[in-house]
Amino acid sequence: MSVRIGVIGCGVMGADHARLLCGKTPGAELVAVHDPDPARAAAAAAFGRDVRSHPIAIDLIKDHGVDAVLVASPDPTHAPLTIACIEAGKPVLCEKPLAASLEECREVMKAEIAGKRRLAQVGFMRRFDPGYLAMKRELRSGRIGDPLFFHCVHRNAVAPDYIDSDLVIANSSVHEIDIARFLLEEEFKAVTVVSARRSRKAANRQPQFLILESSNGIVVTVEAFLDAQYGYDVQAELVGEEGAISLAPSPPVSSRLAHRAGFDVAQDWRARFADAYRDQLREWVAAIETGRSVGSSAWDGYAASATAAAALQARASGAKTPVALEERPAFYAS
Numbered sequence: 118m119s120v121r122i123g124v125i126g127c128g129v130m131g132a133d134h135a136r137l138l139c140g141k142t143p144g145a146e147l148v149a150v151h152d153p154d155p156a157r158a159a160a161a162a163a164f165g166r167d168v169r170s171h172p173i174a175i176d177l178i179k180d181h182g183v184d185a186v187l188v189a190s191p192d193p194t195h196a197p198l199t200i201a202c203i204e205a206g207k208p209v210l211c212e213k214p215l216a217a218s219l220e221e222c223r224e225v226m227k228a229e230i231a232g233k234r235r236l237a238q239v240g241f242m243r244r245f246d247p248g249y250l251a252m253k254r255e256l257r258s259g260r261i262g263d264p265l266f267f268h269c270v271h272r273n274a275v276a277p278d279y280i281d282s283d284l285v286i287a288n289s290s291v292h293e294i295d296i297a298r299f300l301l302e303e304e305f306k307a308v309t310v311v312s313a314r315r316s317r318k319a320a321n322r323q324p325q326f327l328i329l330e331s332s333n334g335i336v337v338t339v340e341a342f343l344d345a346q347y348g349y350d351v352q353a354e355l356v357g358e359e360g361a362i363s364l365a366p367s368p369p370v371s372s373r374l375a376h377r378a379g380f381d382v383a384q385d386w387r388a389r390f391a392d393a394y395r396d397q398l399r400e401w402v403a404a405i406e407t408g409r410s411v412g413s414s415a416w417d418g419y420a421a422s423a424t425a426a427a428a429l430q431a432r433a434s435g436a437k438t439p440v441a442l443e444e445r446p447a448f449y450a451s
C-alpha cells in the first residue's frame with residue numbers, strides 16, 4: 118500500500134514537491150493539498166488524481182486518509198504545523214528552517230520526545246545530493262586526510278524583497294551550516310560574520326561572509342550572495358591535510374560553443390538540486406514504509422538554527438561569537 122501524502126503550502130517548493138510525489142517517488146501518493154491561495158492549491162492538486170484540497174491546514178493533518186505531511190509553507194508556520202503533525206502521530210517533512218525561532222525549535226523537539234517517536238525530518242535536501250554524498254565518502258575513505266577547511270559559496274540569481282540581511286543567514290546559510298555539520302560530524306563553537314557592501318541590484322540586503330570554527334578547529338567559510346544575477350551557483354571545496362575535493366559543476370557536462378568553453382549555471386535551486394529533492398522524497402517515503410528516520414532530525418534543525426542565531430549576533434556585534442548549543446537529548450543520539 119502506498120504512503121498517502123498531504124502537502125501544505127503550494128508555492129514554488131510545495132508545487133515542486135507535489136510534482137515529484139506524482140510519478141518520481143515510488144510508494145507515494147499525493148492525496149491532499151492546502152494553500153490559502155485556491156489557485157495554487159488547485160495547480161498542485163492537478164499533478165495527482167482526485168487530490169482533496171483542504172481550506173484549513175489542520176483539517177489536512179487530521180484527515181484519516183493522510184498518512185504523512187509535507188510542510189512547504191512560509192517559515193513562521195513550520196513549527197506549529199510540524200507540532201500538529203507530531204501530535205497526530207504523522208511523519209512530517211518540514212521545509213527548512215525547522216522554525217522561525219529557537220524557542221519553537223525546542224517545542225518541536227519537546228513534542229517529539231513526549232511522543233517517543235522520531236516523526237519530523239527537516240528539508241535540508243543537500244544531505245541527499247550525489248555531490249555532497251561523494252564528498253562525504255571521499256572524506257571517510259581517508260584519502261584527503263583530516264579536514265582543515267570547508268569553503269562554501271551560495272549564490273542565487275535573485276531573491277524576494279522580504280529576504281533581509283538576517284534572512285540571508287537564517288534562511289539561506291542554514292543550508293551550508295547543516296551540510297557542514299553532516300560532512301564534518303562536528304558542531305561549531307564560534308562564528309564571525311563580515312557583511313559586504315550592498316549590491317546595487319538589491320537595496321534591502323547585504324551579501325554575508327561567515328567564518329565558522331568547529332569544535333575540532335576546522336574552519337568553514339560561507340559566501341552568501343543572493344543577488345548574483347548570472348544564476349544559482351553553489352560551490353564547495355573540502356581541504357584536507359593530503360588533498361582537496363570540490364563539488365563538480367552541475368550538470369556534469371561542459372560545452373564548447375561560440376568561442377567559449379564552459380558549463381551552464383542553473384537558474385534556481387530546483388534545477389541545481391533536482392537529484393537531491395527527488396532522492397530526499399524517495400528516502401523519506403521508504404523510511405516511513407519501514408518505520409525508520411532519515412535526513413536531518415529536529416535536533417539537526419535546532420542545531421543549524423542555533424548556529425545561525427549566533428551568526429546573527431556576530432553580524433550585529435562585529436565580534437567573534439560563541440555558538441551556544443544545548444546538550445543533545447539522548448533521544449537524538451543516533
Ligand SMILES: NC(=O)c1ccc[n+]([C@@H]2O[C@H](COP(=O)([O-])OP(=O)(O)OC[C@H]3O[C@@H](n4cnc5c(N)ncnc54)[C@H](O)[C@@H]3O)[C@@H](O)[C@H]2O)c1
Nearest residue numbers: 126127128129130131154157189190191192194212213214
Ligand atoms: N529546501 C530548499 O532548498 C528550499 C528552497 C526554497 C524555499 N524553501 C523553503 O520552503 C518554504 C516555502 O518557500 P517557497 O519558496 O515555496 O515560498 P512561496 O512563497 O513560493 O510559497 C509559499 C506558499 O505557502 C502559502 N502560504 C502562506 N501562508 C500559509 C499558511 N499560513 N499555511 C499554509 N500555506 C501558506 C502561500 O500561499 C504560498 O503558496 C520556505 O520555508 C522556504 O524557506 C526551501
